[in-house]
Amino acid sequence: MSNLLSVExxxxxxxGLVAIDDLSFDAKNNQxxxxxxxxxxxxxxxxxxxxxxxxxxxxxxxLHQADxxxxxxxxTDFKIAxxxxxxxxxxxxxxxxAMSVLENLLxxxxxxxxxxxxxxxxxxxxxxxxxxxxxxxxxxxxxxxxIIGLTHRADDNAGDxxxxxxxxxxxxxxxxxxxxxxxxxxxAAGLNPKESAELNNLLKFIKTEKxxxxxxxxxxxxxxxxxxxxxxxxxxxxxxxxxxxxxxxKSKEVIEAYLGVDE
Amino acid sequence: MKKQDIIKSFKDSLLTGLIALxxxxxxxxxxxxxxxxxxxxxxxxxxxxxxxxxxILGRFLININSARRTEFKIFSTLxxxxxxxxxxxxxxxxxxxxxxxVVFPFLPFTDRYFxxxxxxxLTYIMLGWGLNIVVGLAGLLDLGYVAFYAVGAYSYALxxxxxxxSFWICLPLAGLFAAFFGILLGFPVLRLRGDYLAIVTLGFxxxxxxxLINWYEVTNGPDGITGIPRPSxxxxxxxxxPDEGEMSFHTFFGLEYSTMHRxxxxxxxxxxxxxxxxxxxxxxxxxxxxxxxxxxxxxxIACKSLGVNPTNTKLTAFAIGAMFGGFAGSFFATRQAFxxxxxxxxxxxxxxxxxxxxGGMGSQTGVVLASIFLIGITEIFRDLEQYRMIxxxxxxxxxxxxxxxxxxxxxxxTILMHGDKx
Numbered sequence: 001m002s003n004l005l006s007v008e009x010x011x012x013x014x015x016g017l018v019a020i021d022d023l024s025f026d027a028k029n030n031q032x033x034x035x036x037x038x039x040x041x042x043x044x045x046x047x048x049x050x051x052x053x054x055x056x057x058x059x060x061x062x063l064h065q066a067d068x069x070x071x072x073x074x075x076t077d078f079k080i081a082x083x084x085x086x087x088x089x090x091x092x093x094x095x096x097x098a099m100s101v102l103e104n105l106l107x108x109x110x111x112x113x114x115x116x117x118x119x120x121x122x123x124x125x126x127x128x129x130x131x132x133x134x135x136x137x138x139x140x141x142x143x144x145x146x147i148i149g150l151t152h153r154a155d156d157n158a159g160d161x162x163x164x165x166x167x168x169x170x171x172x173x174x175x176x177x178x179x180x181x182x183x184x185x186x187x188a189a190g191l192n193p194k195e196s197a198e199l200n201n202l203l204k205f206i207k208t209e210k211x212x213x214x215x216x217x218x219x220x221x222x223x224x225x226x227x228x229x230x231x232x233x234x235x236x237x238x239x240x241x242x243x244x245x246x247x248x249x250k251s252k253e254v255i256e257a258y259l260g261v262d263e
Numbered sequence: 264m265k266k267q268d269i270i271k272s273f274k275d276s277l278l279t280g281l282i283a284l285x286x287x288x289x290x291x292x293x294x295x296x297x298x299x300x301x302x303x304x305x306x307x308x309x310x311x312x313x314x315x316x317x318x319i320l321g322r323f324l325i326n327i328n329s330a331r332r333t334e335f336k337i338f339s340t341l342x343x344x345x346x347x348x349x350x351x352x353x354x355x356x357x358x359x360x361x362x363x364x365v366v367f368p369f370l371p372f373t374d375r376y377f378x379x380x381x382x383x384x385l386t387y388i389m390l391g392w393g394l395n396i397v398v399g400l401a402g403l404l405d406l407g408y409v410a411f412y413a414v415g416a417y418s419y420a421l422x423x424x425x426x427x428x429s430f431w432i433c434l435p436l437a438g439l440f441a442a443f444f445g446i447l448l449g450f451p452v453l454r455l456r457g458d459y460l461a462i463v464t465l466g467f468x469x470x471x472x473x474x475l476i477n478w479y480e481v482t483n484g485p486d487g488i489t490g491i492p493r494p495s496x497x498x499x500x501x502x503x504x505p506d507e508g509e510m511s512f513h514t515f516f517g518l519e520y521s522t523m524h525r526x527x528x529x530x531x532x533x534x535x536x537x538x539x540x541x542x543x544x545x546x547x548x549x550x551x552x553x554x555x556x557x558x559x560x561x562x563x564i565a566c567k568s569l570g571v572n573p574t575n576t577k578l579t580a581f582a583i584g585a586m587f588g589g590f591a592g593s594f595f596a597t598r599q600a601f602x603x604x605x606x607x608x609x610x611x612x613x614x615x616x617x618x619x620x621x622g623g624m625g626s627q628t629g630v631v632l633a634s635i636f637l638i639g640i641t642e643i644f645r646d647l648e649q650y651r652m653i654x655x656x657x658x659x660x661x662x663x664x665x666x667x668x669x670x671x672x673x674x675x676x677t678i679l680m681h682g683d684k685x
Binding site: 051052053077078079080081082083087088089090094095096097098099100102103104106107108110111113114116117119120123124134138141142151152154155173174177 | 543546547550551552554555557558561562564565566567568569570571572573674676677678679680681
């Protein structure tokens with residue numbers, strides 16, 4: 001299977017602290033790649049570098065497209081999502097709580113709608129072409145809401161949803177930008193076993209039906225081991241192991257990192 | 264109620280009395296009076312004790328009330344009833360309001376004074392609606408909004424007095440200038456939020472005022488600009504004796520000359536401008552850019568992660584908000600025919616922000632109610648002269664106590680999937 005993302009010799013330093021140290025790994029198309037590791041291992045920092053929130057000290061990140069590869073370093077800030085089509089969710093949910101569920105999903109389609117509304121001019125004139133595009137955007141939102149079973153709450157404020165539904169909504173909101181790579185930062189945190197199982201199904205659906213590569217940070221091993229095709233283990237900013245879920249479970253280095261070394 | 268509750272509230276109210284004494288003692292208690300060859304202090308302890316007594320009593324009553332866990336029932340039921348009425352009948356409410364505004368100049372009790380107050384209220388409503396885009400929708404606390412009002416007023420005044428162009432050409436130009444200044448302010452404050460943004464915008468408002476005072480060659484400094492052309496009714500001036508070859512409004516329509524004609528025209532002018540502002544805001548709120556403003560207010564980082572360009576989004580909010588401020592400024596200039604930097608002090612910004620916040624952030628109807636309430640109350644108490652601002656402050660305190668989120672604080676989604684559930 002072809003590579004989707006290549007991270008090459010990525011290093012991120014905050015002053016004297018080396019948060020990521022010479023990290024290289026690949027993520028493949030149509031696969032779920034998990035990044036695991038103890039707290040403070042630098043997992044979220046990797047995400048922040050990938051999604052343009054930090055500028056890495058050294059190293060390269062490439063996103064492979066049909067025939068060429070694009071360096072993610074070229075894009076900063078909002079362009080990662082807009083141009084490079086890398087979407088992400090956050091460890092602490094970041095929805096727009098006072099806006100309705102549907103509005104949350106429409107903001108994710110902002111750039112297409114902005115062009116459709118002629119940078120607001122057609123929209124102010126209420127032209128048919130804009131209204132049609134808006135209807136398409138609503139249909140897309142409805143499609144995703146049907147999948148996570150939240151269509152009946154489309155007009156409620158996102159902040160009023162139960163925690164598990166907010167998690168799922170944040171994931172489908174990221175999917176509304178039609179990403180090539182979806183980065184999920186601890187999507188199962190705070191979910192009960194039933195909700196985790198639903199999350200697994202949602203992620204499998206995104207992987208197989210939407211052909212989207214998923215990069216996953218997770219502590220919940222039932223999620224990681226259940227759905228990961230590939231696991232990268234970090235400790236103190238270094239990669240200590242890489243392999244399939246089965247191999248990871250048996251790896252001596254990983255067990256030592258999590259449980260400590262026998263004296 | 265328990266005995267210890269009463270003792271506790273009594274102790275608390277005594278403490279309040281002590282604070283009141285410390286404040287009122289020097290401020291009210293010691294009065295300087297000039298007698299013969301110098302200033303002497305005349306103590307007024309009677310008034311001080313009266314005020315302190317009132318504070319103690321008031322605090323005691325509030326304490327007892329909260330201990331019983333019952334609010335001022337009348338107020339809470341009234342306010343909740345009021346909200347439910349305005350929610351259910353929002354559309355009827357708006358239409359009645361507009362109809363009333365349209366017939367207002369011809370009502371039997373309407374006189375010159377009422378018209379002037381109405382024009383002032385409408386100006387503040389328009390400013391409130393303009394600022395609502397920046398503060399209510401985009402969540403950018405702008406304490407220097409009066410700067411755009413000033414830019415609009417001065418651009419109108421300078422263009423109209425220099426080139427002699429008509430109001431309808433100068434108005435969009437003034438709006439454009441103000442929008443340009445909005446972008447100018449927007450750039451340096453892109454990275455700022457909350458308190459820091461408020462301080463920089465406050466500074467910007469003062470900078471504009473100080474430039475207006477000191478750039479004597481252009482703005483005529485503190486003397487202001489006089490002789491700003493009055494608006495005409497599609498080319499017909501409101502004059503008793505028009506110039507050679509001109510026809511004035513009253514002769515054209517065969518009316519008796521009256522100064523009210525111009526006032527009524529100005530009233531409709533600001534009414535139309537305000538309604539345009541409102542219509543535009545309501546429309547743009549439902550467009551992608553409006554949703555992006557609100558999303559930016561909710562969470563900027565999430566916006567970036569979804570590919571929304573925060574720079575453009577913020578700048579459009581500043582520019583459009585400033586543009587409406589500029590329109591209002593042009594109207595102000597043409598109405599007064601004289602402007603000076605004194606009209607654009609910080610207190611104006613503060614009043615506009617107060618109208619937006621007390622009305623309920625983002626609520627268009629709330630802005631109307633808050634303007635009528637705040638400006639109306641200060642007008643009703645005009646006879647009290649220097650104590651007028653106490654009424655203003657009192658009105659604000661009342662709203663904050665009974666409606667801490669603003670008069671109308673409910674937000675309706677910009678688009679519904681299931682339609683209105685009714």
